[in-house]
Amino acid sequence: MGLQETEKTIMHKITFLGTSAGVPTRTRNVSAIALQLENRKEWMLFDCGEGTQHQIMKTSLSAYNLSRVFITHLHGDHVYGLCGLLASKGMQRSESSLEIYGPAGIRELLGSVMRLSQLNLPFDLKIFEISEGTLLRYEGFRIDVVKLSHSITTYGFVVTFDDKPGHFDIAKAKRLGIPEGPIYAKLKRGETVTLADGRSIDGNTLVGKPTQGKRIVIGGDNDNPLLFSPYAPFDLMIHEATYTQNDFDNLPRKFMHTTAKQLAEAAQQMGVKRLILNHISPRYDKDGRIVELLNEAKSCFDGPVEAAYDFMQIEC
Ligand SMILES: [Zn+2]
Numbered sequence: 001m002g003l004q005e006t007e008k009t010i011m012h013k014i015t016f017l018g019t020s021a022g023v024p025t026r027t028r029n030v031s032a033i034a035l036q037l038e039n040r041k042e043w044m045l046f047d048c049g050e051g052t053q054h055q056i057m058k059t060s061l062s063a064y065n066l067s068r069v070f071i072t073h074l075h076g077d078h079v080y081g082l083c084g085l086l087a088s089k090g091m092q093r094s095e096s097s098l099e100i101y102g103p104a105g106i107r108e109l110l111g112s113v114m115r116l117s118q119l120n121l122p123f124d125l126k127i128f129e130i131s132e133g134t135l136l137r138y139e140g141f142r143i144d145v146v147k148l149s150h151s152i153t154t155y156g157f158v159v160t161f162d163d164k165p166g167h168f169d170i171a172k173a174k175r176l177g178i179p180e181g182p183i184y185a186k187l188k189r190g191e192t193v194t195l196a197d198g199r200s201i202d203g204n205t206l207v208g209k210p211t212q213g214k215r216i217v218i219g220g221d222n223d224n225p226l227l228f229s230p231y232a233p234f235d236l237m238i239h240e241a242t243y244t245q246n247d248f249d250n251l252p253r254k255f256m257h258t259t260a261k262q263l264a265e266a267a268q269q270m271g272v273k274r275l276i277l278n279h280i281s282p283r284y285d286k287d288g289r290i291v292e293l294l295n296e297a298k299s300c301f302d303g304p305v306e307a308a309y310d311f312m313q314i315e316c
């Protein structure tokens with residue numbers, strides 16, 4: 001059996017720490033999503049509504065190992081938890097640096113609070129203000145920043161994991177009598193090498209097909225999910241679906257949010273494989289009304305749809 005068959009696929013873990021829109025409910029806190037890459041202790045946070053640090057404490061995650069925070073927009077239900085979280089991370093004597101990415105104003109917001117409350121952190125805090133088209137590259141993945149449509153400057157994040165190179169079939173290389181050593185590295189890269197006995201070996205014949213890196217969307221508040229379409233298709237889309245279409249149509253005052261129907265139709269159009277409804281209006285917490293959101297989305301989308309709930313964990 002080749003090594004290819006025994007190799008397991010990499011699975012990153014997503015934990016929903018807050019799934020309510022605007023205000024917390026008894027079962028849902030305000031927005032926050034954790035992403036932990038497989039085999040890494042450090043993890044990342046997308047949005048940080050008030051009380052996120054309490055939610056973190058109910059999971060196996062630790063603020064101590066938090067390395068990056070991405071803030072979609074400066075509405076309170078997405079950012080009011082950040083100062084408390086920073087202060088607690090500081091109290092834990094965490095010394096590894098923390099990077100915070102957010103819209104213009106995030107530096108002023110955090111700077112003012114830190115100055116006025118005399119919050120001195122023991123770790124290096126780096127704050128980056130993002131804009132449309134910002135491309136962030138990290139080891140193993142990249143993040144494209146997408147400008148969304150909401151009542152305040154808001155961004156969404158498209159996370160694309162690097163393609164995984166095909167597996168090098170060592171057993172086959174040995175069978176062919178190729179001597180171990182630096183030659184293997186060249187063959188792994190798909191280069192053609194000439195052996196001492198004159199044989200020419202094409203590395204591609206020993207390397208399996210690369211696995212395409214997965215691509216996921218983590219949306220912020222937004223009334224137009226098709227804004228993500230330049231980056232489609234997606235393996236996973238996590239996006240707000242604050243209301244059903246009917247409830248939205250009957251709102252006395254309209255807010256710039258997406259309905260389950262609108263999201264599902266956009267997801268269908270963009271080739272989304274798996275859809276997760278998030279940022280759910282508190283009204284659906286009562287009387288099993290969450291089913292209304294789910295059914296509406298399911299009627300417009302062929303793939304699997306779930307409604308996020310606090311502490312829900314998925315692998316991607
Ligand atoms: Zn919100």
Ligand SMILES: [Zn+2]
Nearest residue numbers: 073075150221
């Ligand atoms: Zn908002």
